[in-house]
Amino acid sequence: MARQIRIALRNCGVIDPERIEDYIARDGYMALAKVLTELSPEAVIEIIKKSGLRGRGGGGFPAGMKWEITRKVQADQKYVVCNADEGDPGAFMDRSILEGDPHAVLEAMTINGYCTGASKGLIYIRAEYPLAVERLKTAMSQSRETGLLGNDILGTGFNFDIDIRYGAGAFVCGEETALIHSMEGLRGEPTVKPPFPSVEGYLKKPTNVNNVETFANVPVIINKGWEWFSSIGTERSKGTKVFALAGKINNVGLVEVPMGTTLREVIYEIGGGIQGGKEFKAAQTGGPSGGCLTKKHLDTPIDYDNLIAAGSMMGSGGLIVMDEDDCMVAIAKFYLGFTVEESCGKCSPCRIGNKRLFELLEKITQGNGTMEDIDKLRNLSTVIKDTSLCGLGQSSPNPVLSTIENFMEEYHEHVKDKKCRSKVCKSLMQYLVVPEKCIGCTLCARNCPVNAISGERKQAHLIDQEKCIKCGACMEKCKFNAIIIN
Amino acid sequence: MAKIKLSEKKIQELKDVCKTFHNDKGELINILHKAQSLFGYLPAELQEVIAKELNVSVAHVYGVVTFYSFFTMQPKGKHPVSICLGTACYVRGSEKVLEEFKRQLNIQVGQTTADGKFSLSCLRCVGACGLAPVVLVGEKVYGRVAPDGVSDIIAEYNI
Numbered sequence: 285m286a287r288q289i290r291i292a293l294r295n296c297g298v299i300d301p302e303r304i305e306d307y308i309a310r311d312g313y314m315a316l317a318k319v320l321t322e323l324s325p326e327a328v329i330e331i332i333k334k335s336g337l338r339g340r341g342g343g344g345f346p347a348g349m350k351w352e353i354t355r356k357v358q359a360d361q362k363y364v365v366c367n368a369d370e371g372d373p374g375a376f377m378d379r380s381i382l383e384g385d386p387h388a389v390l391e392a393m394t395i396n397g398y399c400t401g402a403s404k405g406l407i408y409i410r411a412e413y414p415l416a417v418e419r420l421k422t423a424m425s426q427s428r429e430t431g432l433l434g435n436d437i438l439g440t441g442f443n444f445d446i447d448i449r450y451g452a453g454a455f456v457c458g459e460e461t462a463l464i465h466s467m468e469g470l471r472g473e474p475t476v477k478p479p480f481p482s483v484e485g486y487l488k489k490p491t492n493v494n495n496v497e498t499f500a501n502v503p504v505i506i507n508k509g510w511e512w513f514s515s516i517g518t519e520r521s522k523g524t525k526v527f528a529l530a531g532k533i534n535n536v537g538l539v540e541v542p543m544g545t546t547l548r549e550v551i552y553e554i555g556g557g558i559q560g561g562k563e564f565k566a567a568q569t570g571g572p573s574g575g576c577l578t579k580k581h582l583d584t585p586i587d588y589d590n591l592i593a594a595g596s597m598m599g600s601g602g603l604i605v606m607d608e609d610d611c612m613v614a615i616a617k618f619y620l621g622f623t624v625e626e627s628c629g630k631c632s633p634c635r636i637g638n639k640r641l642f643e644l645l646e647k648i649t650q651g652n653g654t655m656e657d658i659d660k661l662r663n664l665s666t667v668i669k670d671t672s673l674c675g676l677g678q679s680s681p682n683p684v685l686s687t688i689e690n691f692m693e694e695y696h697e698h699v700k701d702k703k704c705r706s707k708v709c710k711s712l713m714q715y716l717v718v719p720e721k722c723i724g725c726t727l728c729a730r731n732c733p734v735n736a737i738s739g740e741r742k743q744a745h746l747i748d749q750e751k752c753i754k755c756g757a758c759m760e761k762c763k764f765n766a767i768i769i770n
Numbered sequence: 771m772a773k774i775k776l777s778e779k780k781i782q783e784l785k786d787v788c789k790t791f792h793n794d795k796g797e798l799i800n801i802l803h804k805a806q807s808l809f810g811y812l813p814a815e816l817q818e819v820i821a822k823e824l825n826v827s828v829a830h831v832y833g834v835v836t837f838y839s840f841f842t843m844q845p846k847g848k849h850p851v852s853i854c855l856g857t858a859c860y861v862r863g864s865e866k867v868l869e870e871f872k873r874q875l876n877i878q879v880g881q882t883t884a885d886g887k888f889s890l891s892c893l894r895c896v897g898a899c900g901l902a903p904v905v906l907v908g909e910k911v912y913g914r915v916a917p918d919g920v921s922d923i924i925a926e927y928n929i
């Protein structure tokens with residue numbers, strides 16, 4: 285049986301997040317005390333480096349290395365930023381940590397400030413998370429009162445304080461350079477890296493940006509040691525990862541598993557399998573930047589490198605399970621629709637290219653696609669990936685490429701046979717009355733919003749395909765299963 | 771942009787908001803959040819006042835307002851209905867729920883009903899994916915909404 289190990293989620297649902305006493309009773313702020321009184325900044329960075337902790341916000345950059353880079357830049361002021369934008373639709377790990385264990389993030393940010401030489405921290409949080417904001421505010425005032433935040437922390441002379449900044453509904457602001465512009469009160473448009481924020485970030489000062497979950501791991505690593513942490517996971521991905529299971533799975537919710545757990549263990553053992561006993565088709569990780577894992581990946585150990593090899597990526601941890609009723613072409617179109625809406629428009633490959641990808645996918649789902657269009661999708665995807673300015677454009681074609689790679693036969697069916705096997709693409713469906721089954725009760729005709737159904741009482745009815753808007757109402761109403769989708 | 775006349779009192783309120791943020795242009799987004807929660811939306815005139823207080827161009831403020839989907843220049847209905855079209859909700863059928871709201875309220879996304887009661891918008895993931903498909907009316911969250919549950923939700927507010 286697959287194990288769950290709770291490191292990042294250790295306190296969620298266990299403590300009262302509005303009581304600092306509860307956090308402290310579970311070793312809270314012990315790591316901070318140890319760091320400030322016993323360890324040099326370099327020694328702490330060394331521990332984080334040796335632990336093998338990598339960024340949980342998507343990229344997987346080694347955390348200790350980032351801390352070291354930020355530390356080494358000379359500047360009169362530096363900043364620590366916690367990225368709590370969590371824009372990946374279908375992911376809610378960071379929200380749960382902020383709501384369930386806000387002090388863990390504050391403690392880790394303070395430790396980071398000590399290591400990098402920053403005296404100010406900023407949490408950039410989505411406006412859609414009001415409860416998390418409240419919990420953070422409560423936690424911040426409690427730790428200030430207790431002398432764990434503010435001036436002269438724990439009497440050591442170290443000063444560090446934290447402020448909150450709000451997002452305003454732009455996915456691209458999760459990208460660190462865009463996030464920094466947004467915090468400066470500007471449009472959240474990304475800029476080319478380098479310079480990386482660690483060198484030149486908020487107000488042009490060195491800025492260490494880490495994700496919520498990355499931070500949540502830090503106090504435990506200090507308390508239990510890097511040896512312990514690095515004993516969990518795979519060779520190049522240490523520790524655990526929190527996933528938000530969603531979609532067609534029985535047990536939706538958060539799970540935290542060691543890196544290297546297989547998709548099969550996550551879906552079937554922990555997630556309780558597919559809803560309604562249906563067949564597993566794919567799992568999307570990495571959200572709109574990621575790709576889908578299929579049956580052939582069920583036994584692949586999940587870690588940063590294996591996911592990339594499988595054409596997806598870790599992303600922030602959203603794991604959306606799809607079954608036989610999901611059309612993979614429509615899924616690709618769904619993600620592209622998201623990207624088109626969220627592209628900031630600064631560079632043309634992303635702004636225009638993704639729109640063209642979307643249009644091609646739309647053409648295919650409407651039954652007007654050609655085999656050439658599939659090639660065009662592939663080529664254009666490669667160009668967009670290679671020439672976009674920021675991570676959004678560089679990864680936005682991944683859902684297209686990955687569905688083409690894994691579900692080419694579904695693309696073929698849409699294009700050649702004008703069929704959608706999952707019965708999702710409306711243009712390719714027809715609602716038909718089976719005359720042998722229809723008893724002529726007229727119920728369907730009375731419920732059709734566009735009066736597309738005709739027929740005399742007690743005689744087989746007929747659907748006018750020209751009029752039908754494919755709403756499905758008739759099929760739902762018919763008590764005799766006389767209406768089918770072709 | 772349509773002009774509405776802000777009263778002196780409202781203008782003063784807005785200036786006070788700017789002042790609590792030290793008229794600092796770096797706080798523009800926080801100021802806009804506050805202004806929107808006070809006024810419900812951010813009409814042009816309001817943006818002009820903010821621009822003047824922060825000593826930036828109106829174009830700058832407008833550029834920021836239009837960049838972020840959270841900010842709106844249209845007044846919302848008394849009960850703003852938002853349907854989550856995030857991935858988890860999408861695979862669990864939120865599109866059908868949206869269609870049903872459109873049909874029953876007889877408005878498109880981004881519009882407000884003639885009586886000003888309801889407005890309709892979409893959002894991407896409110897972090898309640900376990901409850902997919904999710905609908906929000908104001909701050910209230912409805913989970914596992916099916917198309918045939920839509921009329922009940924509307925009825926709750928239609929009194």
Ligand SMILES: Cc1cc2nc3c(=O)[nH]c(=O)nc-3n(C[C@H](O)[C@H](O)[C@H](O)COP(=O)(O)O)c2cc1C
Nearest residue numbers: 339340341367370371458459460494495498675676
């Ligand atoms: C389009 C885009 C969206 C992103 N969204 C997020 C996000 O919501 N949360 C996050 O922590 N990182 C996000 N990132 C990654 C950040 O740019 C950055 O790498 C991360 O916050 C660094 O923290 P980490 O090393 O601890 O993961 C996003 C990147 C891109 C390109």
Ligand code: SF4
Nearest residue numbers: 629630631634674677
């Ligand atoms: S890749 Fe897209 S989101 Fe990124 S800068 Fe270019 S247009 Fe903006």
Ligand code: SF4
Nearest residue numbers: 722723725726728762
């Ligand atoms: S509801 Fe079914 S049985 Fe009745 S008329 Fe329609 S198709 Fe025939």
Ligand code: SF4
Nearest residue numbers: 732752753755756758
């Ligand atoms: S699918 Fe809808 S529009 Fe088409 S016949 Fe049935 S009820 Fe009428």
Ligand code: FES
Nearest residue numbers: 854856859895899
């Ligand atoms: S996708 Fe709808 S709440 Fe997350």
